[in-house]
Amino acid sequence: MLRVTCAIIIHNEKILICQRSNTMNLPLKWEFPGGKVEPGEDETRTIVREIKEELHLDIEVTKRLQPVEHDYPAFRIRLVPFIAKMIGGELLLEEHADARWIAVNELNRYDWAPADLPIVEQLQVER
Numbered sequence: 001m002l003r004v005t006c007a008i009i010i011h012n013e014k015i016l017i018c019q020r021s022n023t024m025n026l027p028l029k030w031e032f033p034g035g036k037v038e039p040g041e042d043e044t045r046t047i048v049r050e051i052k053e054e055l056h057l058d059i060e061v062t063k064r065l066q067p068v069e070h071d072y073p074a075f076r077i078r079l080v081p082f083i084a085k086m087i088g089g090e091l092l093l094e095e096h097a098d099a100r101w102i103a104v105n106e107l108n109r110y111d112w113a114p115a116d117l118p119i120v121e122q123l124q125v126e127r
């Protein structure tokens with residue numbers, strides 16, 4: 001099973017969502033940014049590292065949400081979501097096609113990676 005972390009980054013009451021590029025797996029799907037946990041790596045460390053590498057942002061994790069398990073045709077994923085706040089840096093996209101700061105009530109306007117749908121639902125309920 002592929003272990004992946006993702007971050008729901010909050011800043012000025014908006015959430016950062018990112019669109020996967022054409023060349024990535026799940027092309028042009030929207031996601032919460034993050035990436036694969038490396039062997040022996042702590043998940044919190046993974047998410048802080050990935051957000052810095054991919055977006056040039058500094059984050060502080062405030063909460064870990066319930067992990068989601070999802071079966072894609074070619075692999076199975078365990079996606080661990082973290083709520084985080086932006087504490088520094090300036091957004092610069094290293095890998096993604098697009099990124100937007102949006103309100104919670106705009107989440108359902110986007111074409112999400114299937115594994116993210118339970119997280120999107122959870123965020124809307126908790127609002």
Ligand SMILES: Nc1nc2c([nH]c(=O)n2[C@H]2C[C@H](O)[C@@H](COP(=O)(O)OP(=O)(O)OP(=O)(O)O)O2)c(=O)[nH]1
Pocket residue numbers: 004005006024025026031032033034035036037077079113114115116
């Ligand atoms: N980052 C991220 N990946 C997600 C999400 N939902 C989802 O199904 N995925 C899938 C897409 C990919 O198959 C996998 C994560 O791969 P990735 O390409 O983002 O991770 P990475 O940066 O560590 O990978 P790599 O480029 O080093 O190979 O998880 C999500 O919300 N965020």
